[in-house]
Amino acid sequence: MNILAIDSSAKAASAAIVCEKAVLAEFNLNVKLTHSQTLMPMCKQVLACAEFDWEDIDGIAVSKGPGSFTGLRIGVAAAKGIAFARSLPCVGVSTLRALAYNLLGFEGVACAVMDARRGQVYNGMFSLHGGNLTRLCSDRAISVAELKQELSPMKVPVFLVGDGADLCYHEMQDLSFVRQAPVHSVNARAASVGLAALPAFITGQTVSAKELMPTYLRLPQAERERLERQQQEHKDNA
Amino acid sequence: MLTFDSHSPEQTEEIAKEFAKKLLPGDVVAFTGGMGAGKTAFTRGLAEGLQVSGEVASPTFALVNEYPGRPGRPSLYHFDMYRITSSDDLYTTGFFDYLDEGGILAVEWSENIANDLPDNTITVDIAVTGENDRHITIKGGGRF
Numbered sequence: 029m030n031i032l033a034i035d036s037s038a039k040a041a042s043a044a045i046v047c048e049k050a051v052l053a054e055f056n057l058n059v060k061l062t063h064s065q066t067l068m069p070m071c072k073q074v075l076a077c078a079e080f081d082w083e084d085i086d087g088i089a090v091s092k093g094p095g096s097f098t099g100l101r102i103g104v105a106a107a108k109g110i111a112f113a114r115s116l117p118c119v120g121v122s123t124l125r126a127l128a129y130n131l132l133g134f135e136g137v138a139c140a141v142m143d144a145r146r147g148q149v150y151n152g153m154f155s156l157h158g159g160n161l162t163r164l165c166s167d168r169a170i171s172v173a174e175l176k177q178e179l180s181p182m183k184v185p186v187f188l189v190g191d192g193a194d195l196c197y198h199e200m201q202d203l204s205f206v207r208q209a210p211v212h213s214v215n216a217r218a219a220s221v222g223l224a225a226l227p228a229f230i231t232g233q234t235v236s237a238k239e240l241m242p243t244y245l246r247l248p249q250a251e252r253e254r255l256e257r258q259q260q261e262h263k264d265n266a
Numbered sequence: 267m268l269t270f271d272s273h274s275p276e277q278t279e280e281i282a283k284e285f286a287k288k289l290l291p292g293d294v295v296a297f298t299g300g301m302g303a304g305k306t307a308f309t310r311g312l313a314e315g316l317q318v319s320g321e322v323a324s325p326t327f328a329l330v331n332e333y334p335g336r337p338g339r340p341s342l343y344h345f346d347m348y349r350i351t352s353s354d355d356l357y358t359t360g361f362f363d364y365l366d367e368g369g370i371l372a373v374e375w376s377e378n379i380a381n382d383l384p385d386n387t388i389t390v391d392i393a394v395t396g397e398n399d400r401h402i403t404i405k406g407g408g409r410f
Contacts, residue, residue, distance in 0.1 A: 039366065060366075060367075096363050097357050097358055247353060253352045253354070254352065257351075
């Protein structure tokens with residue numbers, strides 16, 4: 029089974045072909061170019077360089093969020109377009125879970141963090157043990173200060189991964205067990221998206237192009253604003 | 267703080283054109299001041315000063331207009347936040363993605379997104395002091 033995997037959830041863009049046994053091909057770009065102009069040529073090129081035809085691809089995996097609004101829409105739209113044209117099954121993978129896959133084989137906790145601005149990060153926590161990954165909490169938006177508080181009592185190595193890793197590391201330097209992921213593993217990679225999606229393809233837990241959707245995470249202040257608005261509307265209608 | 271007095275839209279444009287030379291990639295220019303104060307005229311001046319391509323029009327309908335810069339020079343992104351009333355709305359304009367583009371952002375009705383503006387935002391207040399007279403106050407960005 030060959031899966032074409034794509035990621036454009038943050039500043040880097042990536043396309044890869046993975047199968048059950050290996051990462052067959054992967055392109056990564058981290059040069060601030062517009063995903064809408066690079067992602068499809070990357071998909072085409074990664075297939076061409078690997079001497080694959082579209083017929084050789086059995087499914088499409090994509091980072092579905094959280095992340096950059098523009099980036100997620102480009103990635104998911106690209107996945108939808110390819111999958112619709114070839115009636116391929118799709119799997120949308122949590123961007124944070126895919127980031128944790130960058131650290132597969134490490135021992136400790138993967139703390140996936142994406143910069144959500146104003147001292148907040150999108151975060152998911154995963155235990156890494158014996159080459160496996162276990163989710164420890166749902167994907168969420170959390171302030172860096174709160175995250176630090178949660179991590180403080182931990183006894184195992186915690187690896188920060190994702191484009192919020194620098195930001196968090198800066199605030200957590202006094203926690204000796206918190207480390208940054210290696211520089212080549214800190215950004216989202218399509219190979220990790222593909223590997224994270226493989227079990228779902230194998231067990232048939234896929235969706236159609238039409239059903240594939242991005243998942244945005246609402247920030248705490250947006251949630252607060254929404255509640256305030258609802259209360260105001262309630263008052264206005266009363 | 268910089269202050270200017272303008273007596274016509276043309277003069278506002280000229281002030282903005284000169285001011286544009288002081289802008290750096292990544293700067294956010296946030297306007298305050300009501301309807302008809304001359305925010306679009308000011309932005310037209312910015313576009314001239316930055317030598318970006320395209321005719322500046324109000325972004326009220328499109329929410330954001332992009333004016334690409336010359337090779338190696340910053341682009342100008344012109345936002346109108348009049349219809350943006352929440353952080354959710356703002357997220358769906360791609361505003362946060364534009365902040366990382368290394369261009370210059372000009373934001374009309376910035377009052378609506380006050381909480382989401384970066385700390386080093388430059389504010390341009392255009393006060394109507396007469397039929398054609400405007401008092402322009404530029405502050406912030408750590409340099410004005």
